[in-house]
Amino acid sequence: MGKDNERQWIHGLASILFSLVLLIVSSGFSYRESLSGIVNSVLYYPELPVHILRQGIVSLEAWLHTKNQIIEELRNLNLENMRLRTAIRYEKTMEFANALSSNKSEALVISRPPAHWWSEIRIDKGSEDGVTVGLGVLQKGYLVGRVAAVERNFSWVELITSQTQMIPIVVEETRDLGVAIGDGRGGVWVLYLPDNKPFRNGMVISTAMVNELLIPGIPIGRIYTDRVAMLGGVKAYRLELEADLAGLYGVSVLKVRKGG
Amino acid sequence: MSFLFSWIIQDLLQVFLIGNVLVPEYFLVSLAYPLLLEKEGFRKVLWISFFGGLLWDLRWTGLWGLTAGIYSFSIVALYWIWTLFPSSGRTPCLFFFLCWFATLLVSALRIFVWNRSGIHLPHAFLVQQLCTVPFMILLSIMFSRRIASENA
Numbered sequence: 001m002g003k004d005n006e007r008q009w010i011h012g013l014a015s016i017l018f019s020l021v022l023l024i025v026s027s028g029f030s031y032r033e034s035l036s037g038i039v040n041s042v043l044y045y046p047e048l049p050v051h052i053l054r055q056g057i058v059s060l061e062a063w064l065h066t067k068n069q070i071i072e073e074l075r076n077l078n079l080e081n082m083r084l085r086t087a088i089r090y091e092k093t094m095e096f097a098n099a100l101s102s103n104k105s106e107a108l109v110i111s112r113p114p115a116h117w118w119s120e121i122r123i124d125k126g127s128e129d130g131v132t133v134g135l136g137v138l139q140k141g142y143l144v145g146r147v148a149a150v151e152r153n154f155s156w157v158e159l160i161t162s163q164t165q166m167i168p169i170v171v172e173e174t175r176d177l178g179v180a181i182g183d184g185r186g187g188v189w190v191l192y193l194p195d196n197k198p199f200r201n202g203m204v205i206s207t208a209m210v211n212e213l214l215i216p217g218i219p220i221g222r223i224y225t226d227r228v229a230m231l232g233g234v235k236a237y238r239l240e241l242e243a244d245l246a247g248l249y250g251v252s253v254l255k256v257r258k259g260g
Numbered sequence: 261m262s263f264l265f266s267w268i269i270q271d272l273l274q275v276f277l278i279g280n281v282l283v284p285e286y287f288l289v290s291l292a293y294p295l296l297l298e299k300e301g302f303r304k305v306l307w308i309s310f311f312g313g314l315l316w317d318l319r320w321t322g323l324w325g326l327t328a329g330i331y332s333f334s335i336v337a338l339y340w341i342w343t344l345f346p347s348s349g350r351t352p353c354l355f356f357f358l359c360w361f362a363t364l365l366v367s368a369l370r371i372f373v374w375n376r377s378g379i380h381l382p383h384a385f386l387v388q389q390l391c392t393v394p395f396m397i398l399l400s401i402m403f404s405r406r407i408a409s410e411n412a
Binding site for chain 2: 007008009011012013015016018019020021022023024026029032035036039040043046047050051053054
């Protein structure tokens with residue numbers, strides 16, 4: 001029993017010593033690489049499914065990482081795109097407003113009945129000056145109303161703040177259509193915009209196609225999404241006019257040339 | 261055959277986990293179990309551990325004799341400490357701690373080798389222990405049942 005025990009320890013010592021010797025001398029073996037190569041070749045097939053699984057997981061992880069990166073990048077690009085579009089639209093709107101100046105007839109406001117303060121004004125241009133019903137009326141390039149009635153030397157303009165004035169509009173940044181309606185108290189609201197769109201404060205509102213007398217693209221104002229009301233059960237956004245209706249002394253009647 | 265199986269399992273785990281975690285020492289623990297239960301002779305287990313370690317070196321470390329030596333040393337140390345205790349003191353708890361001691365010994369060596377590769381060692385070590393300890397607890401339970409059935 002004692003001898004057997006002794007032998008066991010000799011085996012133990014031998015295996016450790018043999019390992020140490022191998023560790024020291026093996027670096028000089030010329031066939032080192034080939035032996036390792038054989039072991040690798042033998043183990044290649046049992047290890048292959050795990051290699052494939054690992055590769056799959058690594059690829060999946062990389063794909064998920066890339067996907068998240070792309071989504072983040074897309075979000076940033078969308079935001080940047082929206083800002084750029086806002087800037088471009090605004091610039092275009094301003095250009096358009098200026099261009100309109102060359103195609104308009106200046107008129108003075110000669111009457112504004114206090115009983116209908118936010119509904120109508122009278123201007124000193126009439127049919128003799130080429131004014132017709134339906135033409136757009138601007139102040140500094142921004143829409144303030146439309147010609148409602150025409151006499152020989154004067155006309156009545158129904159203001160955009162009038163409760164009976166409904167003007168189809170477009171949100172320049174998103175190209176969504178809606179309708180601007182006055183509340184008769186100096187405010188204008190935009191109705192019928194889709195609920196699922198991310199409208200933001202300051203988006204530019206212009207006229208959409210109404211008829212050939214009121215061309216599309218005339219700037220009106222900017223939408224304010226934090227000022228929302230329900231008008232007749234419909235969600236309405238506040239529209240802040242660029243024109244100054246409180247200081248309405250002179251306007252321009254936008255005449256439309258035949259054929260655009 | 262079971263030793264070969266545990267070696268292959270450890271090898272496949274190494275393939276799967278390489279570069280991220282220290283591989284769990286299932287091969288060594290699977291050697292310790294029959295050795296301490298005296299189901300296999302010391303010499304047989306010792307040389308299996310040596311050749312298993314050598315094969316590991318051929319496949320993974322490239323330093324022939326490194327794993328072989330540490331496996332052999334672990335088995336010798338394990339057996340030596342085990343025999344220091346009387347039969348009544350050879351409890352499953354002792355079995356668990358000896359196995360753990362052996363795996364920690366090997367892990368220390370691997371950490372020493374890995375230390376130069378810039379891998380996040382605490383994480384690698386923690387995952388290795390999370391994989392190894394439950395396996396050792398399972399073997400300790402099996403050990404306990406085996407002892408109980410033999411005493412019955």
